[in-house]
Amino acid sequence: MSNVLKELRESINSGEMPTYIYGYPSKRxxxxxxENFDLVDFWSKTEGKTNLYIHIPFxxxxxxxxxxxxxxxxxDMLIDNYISALIKQIEMYSNxxxxxxxxxxxxxxxxxxxxxxxxxxxxxxxxxxxxPKIGSxxxxxxxxxxxxxxxxxxxxxxxxxxxRVSMGIQTLDPDELEKTGRxxxxxxxxxxxxxxxxxxxxxxxxxxxxxxxNQTRDKWEDTLRTILSFxxxxxxxxxxxxxxxxxxxxxxxxxxxxxxxxxxDIYDFNVDLLESEGYxxxxxxxxxxxxxxxxxxxxxxxxxxxxxxxxxxxxSYIKNFHYSTDxxxxxxxxxxxxxxxxxxxxxxxxxxxxxxxxxxxxEMRRYIILNLLVNKLNNTKLKEKFDTSLMQxxxxxxxxxxxxxxxxxxxxxxxxxxxxxxKYSSIIGRLFYSDIMMSLEEAYVAK
Numbered sequence: 001m002s003n004v005l006k007e008l009r010e011s012i013n014s015g016e017m018p019t020y021i022y023g024y025p026s027k028r029x030x031x032x033x034x035e036n037f038d039l040v041d042f043w044s045k046t047e048g049k050t051n052l053y054i055h056i057p058f059x060x061x062x063x064x065x066x067x068x069x070x071x072x073x074x075x076d077m078l079i080d081n082y083i084s085a086l087i088k089q090i091e092m093y094s095n096x097x098x099x100x101x102x103x104x105x106x107x108x109x110x111x112x113x114x115x116x117x118x119x120x121x122x123x124x125x126x127x128x129x130x131x132p133k134i135g136s137x138x139x140x141x142x143x144x145x146x147x148x149x150x151x152x153x154x155x156x157x158x159x160x161x162x163x164r165v166s167m168g169i170q171t172l173d174p175d176e177l178e179k180t181g182r183x184x185x186x187x188x189x190x191x192x193x194x195x196x197x198x199x200x201x202x203x204x205x206x207x208x209x210x211x212x213x214n215q216t217r218d219k220w221e222d223t224l225r226t227i228l229s230f231x232x233x234x235x236x237x238x239x240x241x242x243x244x245x246x247x248x249x250x251x252x253x254x255x256x257x258x259x260x261x262x263x264x265d266i267y268d269f270n271v272d273l274l275e276s277e278g279y280x281x282x283x284x285x286x287x288x289x290x291x292x293x294x295x296x297x298x299x300x301x302x303x304x305x306x307x308x309x310x311x312x313x314x315x316s317y318i319k320n321f322h323y324s325t326d327x328x329x330x331x332x333x334x335x336x337x338x339x340x341x342x343x344x345x346x347x348x349x350x351x352x353x354x355x356x357x358x359x360x361x362x363e364m365r366r367y368i369i370l371n372l373l374v375n376k377l378n379n380t381k382l383k384e385k386f387d388t389s390l391m392q393x394x395x396x397x398x399x400x401x402x403x404x405x406x407x408x409x410x411x412x413x414x415x416x417x418x419x420x421x422x423k424y425s426s427i428i429g430r431l432f433y434s435d436i437m438m439s440l441e442e443a444y445v446a447k
Contacts, residue, residue, distance in 0.1 A: 004431060005400035011427045012404070017260040019241045020284055021373060021429040024366045025437060027315060027327045028444035030354040040348070042318045043096035046306060050100040051297050052131070054086070054123065055311030056112040057338055060147060061183045063170075064247035065209065065240060067329045067446070069313030069337060070110040081342045083119055086311055087126045088346035093308050094130030101133040103305060104297035105140045110313075113144030117156040124160045139164055139203075139296035147184045149192035154199040164295075165196055166205040166236075171212060172223040179213045179255075181247065193230045203290050204232045210270070211240035211263045213248065213255040220266060228277055234288040234295070235279065237270050239263045244446040245329040267423060283374050284425045302370035304385075312341035320363055323355030329446045362434060364388065369429045372407075372415060379413035390415065397431045 058074045105127065112120075128134070141164035142157055149167060157165070169189045171177055177184070196204050206227055210220050227235065240257070242249040258266075271281065279287040288294035301307055309316040315324040325341060328334045358366065364386045371377040379390045391398060398415070401407040406421035406428060421428060430438075 002396050002400060004396045005403055008400050008404055008406075008427065008431065012424055015259070015261040015264065016427060017239065017263060018426045018430060019243070020238070020426050021369065023315075024369050024429075024433075025322060025356050025358070025362070026441065027324060027354075029437060029440040030322070030324065030327070030356050032326075033323065033353045033355055039318075039321075039323075039353075040096055042321065043093075043306075046097070046100065046318060048100065049103045049135070049300070049305050050097060051104045051300055051305055051307045052102055052106070052127065053297070053307055053309045053311075053314050054105070054107045054112070054127075055109065055309065055314040056107060056115060057082075057110040057312050057334075058114050059109065059111045060114060060145065061181055062247070063182060064180045064251070065243070067243040067246050068110065069327060069334055071331065071334055071338065073331070073335070078338075078342075079115070079119070082312075082338065083115075083122060085342045085344065085346065086123060089310055089344075090123075090126045090130050092346045092348065093310065097308060098131055099133070100131075100306075101135050102127075102131050102138060103135045103300055104138060106297045107142040108314075109143055111145045111148060112142050113148035113153055113157075117153060120156065121160065141166060141203075141295075141297065143168070145184070146189040146192035149195050151195050151199060154195055154201075158199055158201065163202040164205065165201045165203075166207065167192060167196065168207040169193075169227065170207060170209045171215070171219075172226055173215070173219045176212045176215055176219065180209075193227075193232075197230060203234060203294060205234040205236060205294065206230075206232045207236045207238065209238050209240055210266050211258050213251060213257055215258070217266065221269070224270065224273065228273070231289075233290045234286065235274070236286045237267075238285050239267070243329075264423065271419065271423075281419075281422055284422055299374065299376065302367075302374065302376065304367065312338045320358045320360075321355060322358070323353045326354050333447055360386070362437065364393075365432050365434055365437075368394070369432045372417065372432075373425050373429050375414075375416055377415045379409075379415065394432065400431070401428065 057070045058079060059070050059072045062072050140162045142162050143166045145168055154165070170180060170182065172186050172189055174186060208223060208227060240248065242252050274287045279289055281287050282294060286294065293299045306318045307316055309324060312325055315322065317323070326337055328337055367382065367385065368377060368390065382388065382390055398407070401421065404420070406418055406424065408416050408418060410416065417425060
């Protein structure tokens with residue numbers, strides 16, 4: 001038995017449940033970039049397409065599981081100043097990359113829909129004016145929370161071109177809502193879903209979390225079945241994770257949380273129920289009835305299309321360079337990052353960047369990991385992109401996955417996760433991590 005197969009079996013049999021993989025490399029691997037280099041040259045010589053990600057770091061409340069770069073201590077002046085800086089940054093990037101076709105736009109947070117209709121219009125106006133090459137099949141997605149999803153706000157977003165709305169409900173149970181720090185009610189969530197359905201969007205996603213403090217199996221099933229009654233095109237189901245310095249991490253030793261094996265049991269229930277309702281599985285967390293990829297920016301990102309990150313917490317990448325501003329979890333550190341973003345002139349790319357350069361092997365690993373986890377990995381495309389074969393460079397890993405019935409390989413050389421493969425994909429993805437990336441992840445200390 002190979003070492004990889006032994007490791008895989010031990011991880012599965014012990015009920016190991018690592019945090020789900022949403023990127024490679026993660027910001028936890030970034031460091032301050034000291035050397036001078038011409039990032040302008042990177043962007044101006046790039047051809048083809050780009051994605052835009054806009055970060056709005058403001059929320060009405062801080063959720064106990066959240067470690068995103070956000071604050072709930074904003075005031076009107078801070079928001080207005082942030083939007084002014086964001087528009088300056090959009091203008092700066094347009095001087096470098098307006099020749100690229102924008103294939104997706106994603107507003108993340110924080111809570112983007114905390115902004116007024118007028119503020120959202122200002123940002124969209126700047127994007128459309130400064131990046132005139134908008135793809136004909138573009139995905140324009142906005143995240144929001146239930147208390148911000150008014151009919152008026154949603155109608156305004158639809159007029160601005162938004163065709164995908166993603167709402168974090170997380171739970172409908174009052175006790176769970178209170179323990180996670182969410183200040184909206186069950187009825188607020190119901191009203192928000194009705195509003196979204198009334199206005200009508202091409203794709204409507206709802207986020208839920210299972211394994212919350214004091215959550216019983218019956219409570220979870222009630223929440224999920226109620227959500228399904230609204231027939232969202234897409235639904236994303238996340239197992240709770242305990243990230244350092246989050247409120248829920250501080251309670252994991254004293255609160256009542258289910259064990260990993262029970263989370264896996266709930267996962268199996270979720271898959272059965274969603275399949276019976278006509279949903280197809282796209283990843284560990286995401287299920288959809290949408291007639292194409294339900295989160296296009298993620299797929300384009302994983303394919304290697306560049307990403308322009310706009311805003312204080314946004315990540316960018318171009319070619320082999322991934323970069324952003326600094327990242328923090330503690331509120332005083334986050335407020336400094338937000339204020340530094342506001343104080344930047346944005347006449348050019350300036351200030352300290354945090355990031356990582358990937359060697360070709362790391363770029364290949366990134367491509368393999370991310371595309372495998374969304375069932376988009378094809379060995380023929382890998383050969384074309386990196387002049388290598390998965391079966392040659394990662395034969396031990398592939399054979400281990402086949403032995404555990406986690407993948408199949410079809411006649412077109414698609415490497416496809418089985419139901420078991422999706423279930424354990426957070427374990428599977430890490431089989432392809434480099435030693436360097438694993439050591440950087442393990443050395444990260446939240447601040």
